[in-house]
Amino acid sequence: MFNPSKLKVKFSPFTNELMPIGCRKYTLTHSDKTGELFLSIGSDYNMAAIDKYTRDEFLAEIISQNNKYILLGTVYVSGGEFDEQTAEKRFMIFQREAKLAITAVIYGDRQFFTHYAHLLDSSIIIKFKSTFP
Numbered sequence: 001m002f003n004p005s006k007l008k009v010k011f012s013p014f015t016n017e018l019m020p021i022g023c024r025k026y027t028l029t030h031s032d033k034t035g036e037l038f039l040s041i042g043s044d045y046n047m048a049a050i051d052k053y054t055r056d057e058f059l060a061e062i063i064s065q066n067n068k069y070i071l072l073g074t075v076y077v078s079g080g081e082f083d084e085q086t087a088e089k090r091f092m093i094f095q096r097e098a099k100l101a102i103t104a105v106i107y108g109d110r111q112f113f114t115h116y117a118h119l120l121d122s123s124i125i126i127k128f129k130s131t132f133p
Contacts, residue, residue, distance in 0.1 A: 028104055039105065
C-alpha cells in the first residue's frame with residue numbers, strides 16, 4: 001500500500017513543480033529496511049540513487065508520442081547477471097508493485113499534475129527490460 005508519509009521527493013536543479021514538461025524524468029528507489037520511497041524528479045535520471053547490485057529502481061519519463069504525452073516507465077529485470085528463475089521472480093514483483101510506483105510518481109509530483117491536469121489522462125506504458133523472454 002502506498003503511504004504518502006514514506007515518500008521523500010527531491011527536485012534536481014532547473015526542475016520544479018511546474019517545469020519542464022518535456023524531458024521530465026523520474027527515478028524511484030526504496031529502502032527495504034524502512035519502507036521509504038525516494039523520488040528524484042529532473043531532466044535526467046538520478047543514476048547516483050540506483051543500487052547497481054539490486055537494480056530495483058523504477059524509471060519513468062513524460063514523452064511526446066504522436067502529438068500526445070505518455071508516461072513511459074522502465075524496469076530493469078535482468079541483463080544476464082540474474083538467472084532465469086530470479087529474473088522471473090523479479091518480473092513478478094515489479095508487475096505487482098507497478099501500481100505503487102506509478103502512484104508514488106503521480107503523488108510525488110502532484111503539483112505538476114494538478115497544474116497540467118490533462119496529463120493525468122495520458123497513456124502509461126511500462127517496459128520490462130530483460131535478457132529472458
